[in-house]
């Protein structure tokens with residue numbers, strides 16, 4: 001057997017020797033992943049970038065943020081529920097998925113959950129035959145959107161809350177919500193864990209909850225403070241850490257009161273054991289639920305753009321809450337703002353000013369051409385530049401076809417190989433031929449948009465100052481934002 005392989009072995013040794021082997025010459029084995037990497041589902045999730053959150057339920061009608069679970073079921077009485085309007089608005093404004101509060105802390109279920117006596121089935125709405133999960137999941141399919149659901153573990157109505165029996169009830173509740181409405185892209189586990197109707201608190205059986213989700217919806221990304229699919233960004237004001245690792249070490253922590261400190265959630269753990277990227281959840285209004293009194297407090301376009309730069313532009317996914325009103329429609333002010341937001345993003349990011357640039361790097365993985373520096377300016381997410389094996393401080397230079405003006409620099413690491421870059425600088429060549437520092441930052445990740453004052457130049461240089469493995473970048477792009485005054489500070 002060995003003898004049969006001998007000539008092939010000699011041949012490959014000869015080829016490798018003549019090409020120079022790994023390290024910038026000839027062809028080398030493809031770059032290996034570094035550290036934890038995303039699953040296919042996490043990668044797909046991250047590429048969605050912007051999703052909508054919909055807080056809807058009895059609180060919409062009572063004006064409360066947290067219902068106490070004692071509200072009569074008839075309180076839930078939308079006068080003209082139109083989930084197709086939610087989905088149409090989301091699709092037209094560039095959002096890819098929707099997450100509905102199927103059950104908030106009051107325990108009221110927006111679908112006829114057989115485990116509960118506090119649901120749409122006990123209400124007079126649609127004669128007790130209504131089902132918001134059904135209507136929304138159908139609308140999502142119609143508009144090509146992904147459907148997700150929030151099912152609060154904290155339940156202020158369920159009489160079993162505070163005993164082992166509640167974990168069984170909750171598992172069967174998940175089972176009911178996850179088996180009847182088609183694919184679910186994200187399951188939202190809220191960390192709040194207050195008292196139930198009898199004053200007791202619940203010890204949640206997280207491993208069981210995860211297991212049932214995995215068995216029924218293997219591609220659903222599970223959100224909680226600490227994952228396992230994606231993590232909370234540590235605040236509800238709409239920003240991720242300026243340094244943001246998609247890795248986290250969740251061992252020894254629990255969602256809720258036992259979660260890691262807020263700055264850890266914002267920044268992740270540089271050498272975290274698991275791939276658990278950050279999700280930024282924030283409301284377009286002061287509260288999570290719709291209130292008449294907040295119709296004039298909808299966030300401005302500038303505020304939304306700032307949130308975009310501090311979430312998507314900082315290696316996180318943006319989950320923007322836009323709560324339906326008592327009709328069961330997105331309010332006109334909110335839907336108009338979403339359209340303005342989407343038009344502004346289209347305008348800002350429509351013209352990539354790095355197009356046509358000639359790109360050179362101080363090192364390249366090999367000479368196969370597959371990992372060349374030019375890959376950072378093509379439109380293909382799956383092509384990337386890789387620096388030479390062992391080189392963790394390469395530079396890459398962009399020579400533009402002519403002088404161009406921009407104030408946004410977009411970088412993307414090629415995530416299937418893990419997150420590697422820990423710090424970098426960017427310089428631009430000024431009129432006198434001097435390199436001027438325009439940015440000094442830390443992580444990149446899925447997407448990093450650096451917001452700088454206007455720069456006019458023909459040449460730009462990105463220097464990787466620190467990386468844990470040779471950098472792999474899939475994109476460098478330049479844009480001019482004439483709408484948002486936001487600058488990184």
Ligand code: FUL
Nearest residue numbers: 065066190191192281288
């Ligand atoms: C929190 C909840 O207590 C709020 O009501 C809201 O659902 C927010 C998204 O998460 O933990």
